[in-house]
Amino acid sequence: MTNPEPLTIQAAARFIQGSSEKARTVAEALKKRVDQLDKSINAYIQFQLPKTFEIKQGPLAGVPISVKDNLCTHGWETTCGSKVLKGFIPPYDATVIRKLKEAGAVIVGKCNMDEFAFGSSNESSAFGPVKNPWDLTRVPGGSSGGSAAAVSSGEAIAALGSDTGGSIRQPASFCSVVGLKPTYGRVSRYGLVAFGSSLDQIGPITKTVEDAALLLQVMAGHDPLDSTSAQEPVPHYTEKLSKQVNGLKIGLAKEHFAAGLDPDVEKAIRQAAKTYQDLGAKIVDISLPHSRFAVHVYYIVATAEASSNLGRYDGVRYGLRVPSSNLTEMYIDTRDQGFGAEAKRRILLGTFVLSAGYYDAYYLRGLKARTFFRRDFEEAFKQVDVILTPTAPTPPFKLGEKTGDPLAMYLSDLYTIPANLAGNPAISIPGGFTNRDLPIGIQLIGKPFDEATLLSTAYAFEQATDFHKKKPRI
Amino acid sequence: MSEKFNIDSLADLARIRLKKEEKAKLTNDLSKILGYVEALGQLNLEGIEPTTHVAKLENVFRADEVKPALVREEVLKHSPHREGNFFKVPKVIDQA
Amino acid sequence: MNTYEPVIGLEVHVQLATKSKIFCACSTKFGSEPNANTCPICMGLPGTLPVLNEQALRLAMKVGLALNTTIAKRIKFDRKNYFYPDLPKAYQISQYDMPVCAHGGLTIQPESSGGITKQIGITRAHLEEDAGKLLHEGVKDGSWVDYNRAGIPLLEIVSEPDIRSPEEAYDYLTRLKAVLLYLEVSDCNMEEGSLRCDANVSLRPKGESQFGTKVEIKNLNSFKAVQKALQYEIERQTEALEQGEKIAQETRLWNDMQGKTISMRSKEHAHDYRYFPEPDLVPFTVTEKEIEAVRRALPELPQARKERFVKNFGLSDYDASVLVNDKVLGEYFENCVKEGANAKLACNWIQTDLLGALNERCLSFDQNPITPKHLAGMLALIENNTISGKIGKDVLPLMIDEKKTADQIVKEKNLVQVTDTKLLEDIAERVIAANPNPVEQYKSGKTQAIGFLVGQIMKETKGKANPKIVNEILQKKLS
Incomplete structure (x- = not known):
């Protein structure tokens, strides 16, 4: 165990086998990598291994997990990337943190983020910008840029982010990792420092779709502390995960191919549609008029x-x-x-x-x-099972490129925002690279509470392509 | 557009202090963003219900039960200014 | 003089008697150590979320039905945004445009109205959370904040501007409080802050239908203070108007010690609460069936009880009113009747003698040691002529002080009424013989002179003679 870079949750759990000693080995390897890399990437606001490793058994037994710094973690300073929360040490765990701990996870770090999740480039953090591991002169996306960069660079096995208008998916796209925003209400918001309460959702940022399913499994479900948390039963996402998309109807919205879409991104989406077609899915033209x-x-x-x-x-x-x-x-x-x-x-x-x-x-x-956004999706989902879109209109842009023009920055969330406005689940997965090796993500949007189909559709693509295997050279 | 809002009264409402250079920049930014948002005027919204929640939930209650949290000391310990078991603030003057 | 008509509206904040706060599981107990009844939720720590206490909504519905309001089928909560150190989230969760209750009323009947009733409209009643408490006194260079009250469930009951005098305001509050106590939805303790009242008052020329500029009065710590503050404010505004001044729309604070209202320094910041729907709470719906269930479970209310007392016990409207305005008093009365007391006798004795005796001893009615059974027992002694009413007035205080029954006291002190005709005739003869003058006066037609002779016989019997029998004997002997 020297390099945690390729280590997924699944692989880490297999290695650890519930052993506290092996959990320590993994965590220490991770720490070594963070010590090496984080000076240049700045993905963490805090990284700290527990003093003692007495791990709990469970699906995540001993697996180190990093979380965005807007998730309240008992005893950890929780800053939201802001100076205003300096010294705020929550006396309680967010529900997702409690659930992760109960599943055996070891919280090892708080990831850098745009201040209060306000941003699409991680440049608004009071703790300095995060650099994109694929090109240190570029942004990792935001606001969960620290989480995405940490997972992408191997400074984390997996991480949690939060998504109000694309804050999980857009950085996942920029860093070539998997980022899932669950249906609004699927995961409790209790303990997530609020930005836009009717839009916020917590979700996983991982190296594989399987890991995303596993983390969602641990986090999903009703929470009596969150009035808006859904009472819908939680399906068995990991067991249901299948690469079978034969006959699946995938929508492409004509409105998504308008001006402003980078040609490389458009090419990747068209190619992804073709990949799905080759796998037996049916591509359907749809309209999302608003x-x-x-x-x-x-x-x-x-x-x-x-x-x-x-x-x-x-x-x-x-x-x-x-x-x-x-x-x-x-x-x-x-x-x-x-x-x-x-x-x-x-x-x-x-x-x-x-x-x-x-x-x-x-x-x-x-x-x-x-x-209208809710209605548009309701109409579209009468015809299709999943909608395929770009995650972001462009590959990762340069640090400082958009800081002077807030509106240009806001427009980088054009494709991710509708899922938040309507509450639907959506996932971004690695979908290709530009000829300069900059990551391109593809987004899949699902029906409310149908994360299972969404994950399987993503899984099918991931298994049919090699994009997720490519790692940044740092 | 900029005549639509009074940046000083907004800053006052939100308890935000604006330095001179910030004020010019923010006024300009807000004008631009509001100008952009103006496009919503193109939509016919007549008879459209506002969406305040996307969760299709109603009547979420808790039972009337007391569960002491016992976090007073932990919260006060990290408070920016405590005095005994109180939080202390500058003298509040516009109160009886 | 009297050319202006006051227009008054009242806003009453009632603490609903739940065990836990409205949006978290902290205790609502009064008098806990500072900040002891707090948790991350009611202290507004980042990331925390509210969940509505079901009992708070139920209690609000009870009040709404008792005040004849319409219970909304669909309810939502809104955020009211403003900065104040006692407001942990910088917004109060309240209800803006979809309150639990709307459009009701309360019947008032002020003492001086000569029995005429008047309907005061209730505009709305809505649920909200209370703020914390600021302490200033004895704090060096600052103020202290205690969040024990933050998140206490409140129902704000807003009246229509239908009230026309301080007396009507007082009567409205008294009757509203009685309703709330009957419903057992609040202890209505003003000292502990579980009942608070703000008043709005404006003047307009008599006959004018437009409202004048209204002034809000705060810091009203008792119903009497409300009445006095309104009185003061009406006089102040009348004087101002008569001198051609304009009334400023403002908030004024009542100073009970000085007996006047003082203008609150106009705040430096404009008020714009920016209400918007609370995204952290989902909407609530109430079905007709649920409303009916709450309605069926309502207890008898003061108005109904009063009518029943008049009808069943033959009490006067006024007497019945006094008894029912205090829930406990009415129940006490009814229990006395259940124990066999004559209703009218019980009503008189409770209202005058019992309350008087308790008052003299600085005891509240809760501290009354005489059980209904024991009061009924005392009244029975009067009714069956064992003691006279006059002796009764001596026995009652002893029942309080010595905590004994009337029977015990009458026996121990040998207070049994003398009804022995033979004995009383002997005494009468002696009294007649010893007092020739009054006898002469009586015989010459001054019939009131008999009073002196009765008094002499009572004196001889230490007040124990039955006055009715004494009268009869004297009349017979002197005719």
């Missing part, structure tokens, strides 16, 4: 919720406080020094769309337009 309004609706709904969710960072109870003898000064100084530019931008935008006189014209209009 696709081009996704970013519009998203930036109203998500920022409105975010502006409210971030009110609590006021310096009173936890995290940063900039002292003052005046209460209002204390508030605004704390929030001034605590929040970065993107957080301020979104808080102000969200405050505006909810404010008196503008609520109807912006927020309410956004909520109504949101209804």
